[in-house]
Amino acid sequence: MxxxxxxxxxxxxxxxxxxxxxxxxxxxxxxxxxxxxxxxxxxxxxxxxxxxxxxxxxxxxxxxxxxxxxxxxxxxxxxxxxxxxxxxxxxxxxxxxxxxxxxxxxRVTRKRSWLSALGQIFRRKTPVERIKTDSSTDKVYSSKAHVxxxxxxxxxxxxxxxxxxxxxxxxxxxxxxxxxxxxxxxxxxxxxxxxxxxxxxxxxxxxxxxxxxxxxxxxxxxxxRHQIFSGMKTLTDLPEAIQRTLSAKSIFERWGSDHWNRNFRKIMQSQSSMIDRESVILQQGHHMDGLYVLLSGFARVTNKEGSEEKTVGYLRPGDVYGLKELMKLSRTGVGSPALRSIRAVGAIDLVVIPSSDFVEYVLPELKNLDIDQLGSEKGLISTELLDFFLDRRIVNGNQTMVIDLNRCTDCDDCVKACAVTHDGNPRFIREGYRHAKLMVATACMHCIDPVCLVGCPTGAIHREHSTGNVVITQSECIGCASCVESCPYDNIRTVEVQDANGEAVIDLETGKPVLKATKCDLCIDQPSGPACVNACPHDALHRINFSDASGVSSIVERITG
Amino acid sequence: MKIRPPHSGALLLILIGIVVSFYFLEQADTTLANPAVTSGWILLGSFVLLCLYGVRKKVPFLPIGKTATWLQLHLGFGVISSWLFLEHVDYRFPTGLFETQLYLLYGLLLISGFLGWLVMRALPETLRADGRELNPLRIPDELAGMVKKSDDCIAGLEPGELNPEILKGYFEVVRPYLCSGCGFLPSRIHPEFGVPQSLIQRLQDYESPTVLFSSDPFLPVHKIVREKAVLDLHRVRQRWLRGWLFVHVPVTGVMVLMIVLHVILVTAFKAGGAS
Missing domain, CATH: 2.60.120.10 (Jelly Rolls)
Structure with a gap:
């Protein structure tokens, strides 16, 4: 230490x-x-x-x-x-x-050359993950940034x-x-x-x-905080003066606990209704006080059918809710009650742009295309599937591995491909949550809110600057397993470190093998990108970004028919 | 059993492949070249492309298109090559040992490939439908668990609770069935009892199946036997999903050797003829 x-x-x-x-x-x-x-x-x-x-x-x-x-x-x-x-x-x-x-x-991230990639086939396979302990190849440190x-x-x-x-x-x-x-x-x-x-x-x-x-x-x-508006998909074009005005007039709110992941596994095991556990941010039928813009975390959009709350969509950071109601207000001058309820899934930050300010400042700046995009509900996914994705927080994923069970022949070509690109040790398990014909494999989802980062004492697990992918710098990992504990999806594992002779490296103080955290790195250095996706002969394996509503719907539609 | 229809891209490829090959064969015909030589070289080309699919699977890290696309190419060229093969042999029966061997191997390759295509499109859905999906590596443990559970059920019975004939039937028929493999073909399941017909036939020597399966103490064992029947069906499907490859891949290897030999022989005879 x-x-x-x-x-x-x-x-x-x-x-x-x-x-x-x-x-x-x-x-x-x-x-x-x-x-x-x-x-x-x-x-x-x-x-x-x-x-x-x-x-x-x-x-x-x-x-x-x-x-x-x-x-x-x-x-x-x-x-x-x-x-x-x-x-x-x-x-x-x-x-x-x-x-x-x-x-x-x-310039994008440096990838291996084809020759170096081909060399992987002939590399000796090791029984467990081998991580180089030799630091002689590390670059010489220089405080000068090369950017x-x-x-x-x-x-x-x-x-x-x-x-x-x-x-x-x-x-x-x-x-x-x-x-x-x-x-x-x-x-x-x-x-x-x-x-x-x-x-x-x-x-x-x-x-x-x-x-x-x-x-x-x-x-x-x-x-x-006005800058947060410039980080959003459709509010990006608002002039800075308007962003400042809006940030002064808007209400910033925080819901839920920052540490939702700590008891998540227990909640999952308890099998109690997830909807009942979630805080209601906006109640259906109540006065619509403004445009709800999600800054971080996830929200569930529900519709009351009889006595039951049915999930009809979800919000991710940058998504907005309330446009339909506010458009009605701007057209008729009469406010509309909230057509749906919004519930906090885990911890969320949101900003409410008051109705009058939205009509005065934002609406004139929005193009018709923006309005259509902002007003649309996420995809055409069934309530059961939305519940499945939201209850298990799968919507957190930017690269969630989803397998079409109707096409998967259990050939394990995806696992073999992962092994080939990682010294013979696959970085995911072809098992996981299932819903009908769809399975979410136990593979790092490269979350939009990567809670695995929170406890890392060295910052070894971090987001790649350009892509947002969650990666582990092996030389900085001390094997404390904080990320393993924090990951609510069990997608990170610790493995024993081996030296060049294949012997386990033992900590002299504790006498125990030295561990390092490991997980899917999306084949970041491979010329092809994720080898698992490339290897599937039946197009059964997909990586889903839950921010891309149309992408999610098309894949889900293909799987569920 | 539902089979996913073939990929439209593969169908288009087949069509284009046949048209292009047909063009070359017609060209050869008009120039009075030997059509068998032309079709032979095209057939060899298509065979090389077919073999490349296996190579592509070994290098999933190269950006040369998804394996799924390569599979469609493989299927397309598979169909094209079958037509080319018939063109090459001029739609006649084989004569001689070597030619017969080539015919048989090619037929085996084509049939195993077609069967593979069928099972890969039809079986995954049924595998998931029975609710007994298991990793093949875990099945032995699952089976051992079944035998133990069943033995515990019998051991837990009070003396005299079960007819001695039933007990005998359990140890001589039911238990060996629980320990047995699943074979390569699915067993016929009795619609009323949910267990294999063959098992019922063997049990009849000991006790009437109706009496046996309605006997209260035997109900837990009956449940386990039913589970085993479902698991066996599942295992058979898993075997089929992989089994065709045990024919297709080795035959491909032998076929490659035969083709090389065939090309050498043809070239040698051609050279001899020219001299």
């Missing part, structure tokens, strides 16, 4: 920083500067008095990163689990949607697009880091600069130990 205090770190061996954010300790001069000149100064004494110094937190969970002029530091829409504090130089946040095209990703650069004349770009400078010592990137949501704005380096990057585990520690910092961050998120 990492040493606790910064001074200890300087004295310790270099390899003791193995699980820290950076292999290099934060220099004293930087710590001193942060203590007196950055926003962390408000938390410094409070944390010290509670016995958890910020210095020790930063030594474990922070690093200094250098960027060059025009470097893209944060790209809107990417996933990221850290906040940034400028130490030197200037950075700017882009505030105009039209400028975002300059930040578009030009894409804005391919424009920076001065001209800044004169044409609305941007704002982030002052030295200020904090940015907090919304995405703390909400596990995509970045809401792009940030670039105006000059060569140096930033302190703190991963969210560290921010959480500071929040835990400093009320003042916690209040500050809440206010800051409140002030910047």
């Amino acid at each position: 990492c040493p606790v205090t910064g001074s200890d770190i300087h004295d310790s061996e270099e390899d003791s920083r193995g699980h820290c954010f950076s292999p290099e300790a934060i220099p004293r001069v930087v710590l001193d500067w942060v203590q007196y000149n950055s926003i962390l100064s408000i938390a410094w004494d409070e944390c010290d008095s509670r016995g958890k110094s910020i210095e020790s937190i930063l030594q474990i969970d922070a690093r200094v990163v250098e960027y060059e002029k025009a470097d893209i530091i944060i790209r809107k829409g990417d996933y990221g689990g850290s906040v940034l504090i400028p130490l030197e130089g200037e950075i700017r946040v882009n505030l105009e949607e039209s400028g975002e095209k300059n930040f578009a990703r030009k 894409p650069r804005l391919d424009v004349d920076l001065e001209e770009y800044m004169s044409k697009n609305l941007t704002r400078r982030i002052g030295l010592g200020e904090i940015c990137g907090e919304i995405a880091a703390l909400r596990r949501s995509p970045r809401t704005a792009s940030i670039f380096a105006e000059t060569d600069c140096k930033l302190l990057e703190i991963r969210w585990q560290g921010v959480r520690e500071i929040l835990k130990n400093s009320k003042e910092f916690s209040h500050y961050l809440e206010d800051l998120i409140g002030d910047r």
Whole structure:
């Protein structure tokens, strides 16, 4: 484990920083500067008095990163689990949607070459997952970031697009880091600069130990929360002024518990009605007070039929509810009661844009196409299937593995393909929840709300910036099994680490084998993408993104006929 | 039993393949070339394409199209090759040992392939319909559990509770049935008792099945026997799903060797004839 205090770190061996954010300790001069000149100064004494110094937190969970002029530091829409504090130089946040095209990703994740992929066939198979323990191939650490650069004349770009400078010592990137949501704005380096990057585990520690910092961050998120509108599919085009007005007038609400996953398995075993356990956010027939926009988590949309509540749809982050009712209000001037009920599935954040503000600010900006999209209910899936997906929180998945049992011949070609691409050890189990002809296999779903990330002490399990896929950096995993415990779907496993001779690596202190977490990585480095999907000869295996309503309906329709 | 209809893409491919092959054969005819040679080379090409499907399955990580698409190509070329084979042999019966062997192997390959296509389209649905779906690796444990449960039922009976003939029937017929394999063909199930007809016939030597299966102490065992019958049917279906491959794949291997030999012989004779 990492040493606790910064001074200890300087004295310790270099390899003791193995699980820290950076292999290099934060220099004293930087710590001193942060203590007196950055926003962390408000938390410094409070944390010290509670016995958890910020210095020790930063030594474990922070690093200094250098960027060059025009470097893209944060790209809107990417996933990221850290906040940034400028130490030197200037950075700017882009505030105009039209400028975002300059930040578009030009290169996707590096894949294996065909030759290297073919080499996998001849690799020796190991009885259990083998993870390299030899670190000699690791890259030499450099604080210099190697990131894409804005391919424009920076001065001209800044004169044409609305941007704002982030002052030295200020904090940015907090919304995405703390909400596990995509970045809401792009940030670039105006000059060569140096930033302190703190991963969210560290921010959480500071929040835990400093009320003042916690209040500050809440206010800051409140002030910047208009940015959340720019992260949404159909409200993206709203001008910033309108976004700010809306965020000031809207009501932000939080429902349910953050730790819904902790007792989820027990609830599933109890077989009690899930609908009855969910908090009602909006009751059918009640006054419709505004447009409900889901920021995080999931909501169930139900319709009362007799005495029974029937599930008719679901909402995922970025989805809205209430457009039909509000359109009626705008056309006739008479408000319509809520046509459906909305219930919180797990923990959710939502914003309610009041009816009058919606009609005044949002409606004139929406195109007909947007209105149709926003008003449509998710797909044409039966109530039973929707209940199946929602009760088991399968809607959380961005890459849920669904198998058509009418086509599956149990040939296990998918499992074999997974094994071929992972040193002979498949990363999923071809068994799982079933509903009629459909089975949800025990494979990582790369969730939109990946609760497995929450407890990871080293940040080894994280989201890939560009795709949002949940991946594990093996060199950072300490095998604590926190992610295994947190995953409500049992999709992560721990395996014994083996050395080059195939011998289990034993922890000298405990005498037990060293473990590492492992799970489906969507064949991130394979030229073809997920090998399981490619390998199925009967087109029985699908990866479903539950955000894509039409995709879900078409696959479900094909399976259920 | 419902069979999923063939993929429209595969049907289109077959049509296009036949038209293109027909064009080449007609071309050969007009140029007075030997039609058997032309159809032979086209047949060899289609056979290579058929074999490539097996290779593709080994490299699921290469972005060369989904295996499902390759399977449709495989099926399409399978049908085309059968027509090409008939063209190649000029729609006549085989003469000579080597030719007969080629005919038989090709026929076996085609029939096993067609059967495979049928079972893969028809059986998955029935496998799931019986509610007894099990991983084949877990079936031995399941069977052992059944035998133990059944033995426990009999051991738990009070002395004299069961007719000695029934007990004898249990140990000589029912228990061996519970321990037995499932075979390759589904057993005929008695509509009233839900157990295999063959078992009832054997039990008749000990006790009337009507009396036996209505006897209260024997009811739990009857239930287990019914479960075994369903499980056996399930296992037979699982065997069929994989079994055809045990014919199709080895025959393909032998066929490849025979074709290579055939090409060498033809080329050698052609060279000899030319000289």
